[in-house]
Amino acid sequence: xxxxxxxxxxFVIENLKKRFDHPTALQIYNDAKDQKIxxxxxxxxxxxxxxxxxxxxxxxxxxxNVAHYDFVRGNHIHLVxxxxxxxxxxxxxxxxKLSKIIKDFHISIQDIVLYGCCNDCAKTLKKTDK
Amino acid sequence: xxxxxxxxxxFVIENLKKRFDHPTALQIYNDAKDQKIxxxxxxxxxxxxxxxxxxxxxxxxxxxNVAHYDFVRGNHIHLVxxxxxxxxxxxxxxxxKLSKIIKDFHISIQDIVLYGCCNDCAKTLKKTDK
DNA sequence: CTCTTAATGAAAATGATTTTCAATAAGAAA
DNA sequence: TTTCTTATTGAAAATCATTTTCATTAAGAG
Numbered sequence: 104x105x106x107x108x109x110x111x112x113x114f115v116i117e118n119l120k121k122r123f124d125h126p127t128a129l130q131i132y133n134d135a136k137d138q139k140i141x142x143x144x145x146x147x148x149x150x151x152x153x154x155x156x157x158x159x160x161x162x163x164x165x166x167x168n169v170a171h172y173d174f175v176r177g178n179h180i181h182l183v184x185x186x187x188x189x190x191x192x193x194x195x196x197x198x199x200k201l202s203k204i205i206k207d208f209h210i211s212i213q214d215i216v217l218y219g220c221c222n223d224c225a226k227t228l229k230k231t232d233k
Numbered sequence: 234x235x236x237x238x239x240x241x242x243x244f245v246i247e248n249l250k251k252r253f254d255h256p257t258a259l260q261i262y263n264d265a266k267d268q269k270i271x272x273x274x275x276x277x278x279x280x281x282x283x284x285x286x287x288x289x290x291x292x293x294x295x296x297x298n299v300a301h302y303d304f305v306r307g308n309h310i311h312l313v314x315x316x317x318x319x320x321x322x323x324x325x326x327x328x329x330k331l332s333k334i335i336k337d338f339h340i341s342i343q344d345i346v347l348y349g350c351c352n353d354c355a356k357t358l359k360k361t362d363k
Numbered sequence: 364c365t366c367t368t369a370a371t372g373a374a375a376a377t378g379a380t381t382t383t384c385a386a387t388a389a390g391a392a393a
Numbered sequence: 394t395t396t397c398t399t400a401t402t403g404a405a406a407a408t409c410a411t412t413t414t415c416a417t418t419a420a421g422a423g
Contacts, residue, residue: 105368105369105420105421105422106369106370107368107369107370107419107420107421108420108421109369109370109371109419109420111370111371112370127410128410128411129410141371141372142371142372143371143372143373144372144373144411145371145372145373145374145411145412145413146370146371146372148410148411148412149370149371149372149412150370152411152412158341158343161343161344163346164294164346166348168380168409168410169409169410170410170411173343175343178342179342180331180342180345180346180347181345181346181347182346182347182348182349182351183346183347183348183349184349184350184351184354185348185349185350186350186351186354186357186358187351187353187354189351191351195331195342195345197330197331197332198330198332199330199331199332200327200328200329200330200331201310201325201327201329201330201331201334202327202328202329204331204347205349208347208349208350208351209349209350209351209352209355210347210348210349210350211288211349212308212309212310212325213288213291213303213305214291214348214349215310215311215325215347216293216294216310216311216312216313216348217310217311217312217313217334217338217340217345218296218312218313218315218340218344218346219312219313219314219315219335219338219339219340219341219344220314220315220316220338220339220340221312221314221316221317221319221321221338221339222339223317224314224316224317225339227316228316235389235390235391235399235400236400237388237389237390237399237400237401238389238390239388239389239400239401239402241401241402242401257379258379258380259379271402271403272402272403273402273403273404274380274403274404275380275381275382275402275403275404275405276401276402276403278379278380278381279381279401279402279403280401282380282381298378298379298411299378299379300379300380
């Protein structure tokens with residue numbers, strides 16, 4: 104299935120590339136409106152979802168249940184404050200122990216949830232891969 | 234503010250204590266219905282939220298945006314499969330490196346989000362503590 | 364220039380969770 | 394035990410970010 108270049112897609116990508124504040128879909132939409140670029144809110148959501156699926160953009164959901172987006176640049180993980188809902192970039196050190204991060208960011212062990220892919224699904228998905 | 238003992242609260246706690254499958258609010262609600270215990274769905278949500286606030290229960294949200302709950306027992310973290318939405322308990326080793334977990338559960342660095350409390354909020358909250 | 368269909372956008376739908384508020388009941392006080 | 398306060402419950406309605414629908418628009422291949 105071919106992919107077409109559209110001003111809407113271009114705008115979302117450029118907007119994300121130039122900022123580092125993990126904006127929401129609404130913030131990107133408002134930027135587009137301010138700049139008199141015609142994009143509907145729905146399209147922002149659709150474009151963001153596609154970018155996330157492609158792996159070009161990552162999605163961070165804060166505890167107030169709002170999705171934030173970040174252009175994937177390098178090796179950092181995201182720390183989210185449950186109180187102020189701010190998102191912090193944290194450099195990923197491959198030698199870093201989980202216990203160190205837990206201590207530094209006041210994380211409760213019971214609150215740690217990591218999203219990935221279980222072995223069974225990994226096997227199945229590998230087969231399905233073209 | 235005093236806390237009252239109710240059959241609704243008791244049921245939710247007992248239900249969570251005896252099971253290890255990270256149920257949703259709806260699953261707990263259905264169990265109550267099956268056992269002819271009168272509890273409204275809303276109350277399940279309210280009770281669960283309170284238990285989470287108290288730290289007795291933890292909440293795990295899968296990628297299909299549904300909250301699951303787990304009675305806090307010991308030191309384990311949760312791994313969630315983005316494909317089948319299954320939740321796995323993983324023993325927490327204080328010496329374990331993040332990179333090891335990442336490899337074992339097919340986690341992308343860009344997808345790692347840890348929820349805790351930033352230093353500024355930690356300070357403020359400490360003051361507010363009674 | 365044409366034509367196919369990918370992409371858009373407005374409105375409506377979704378769906379888990381939260382809010383509202385009147386009714387109920389826990390448990391302290393009399 | 395009875396009374397009384399108010400914590401708790403529950404049904405219905407509201408919320409709200411996000412998704413779906415489907416008719417319209419426009420990329421870009423031929």
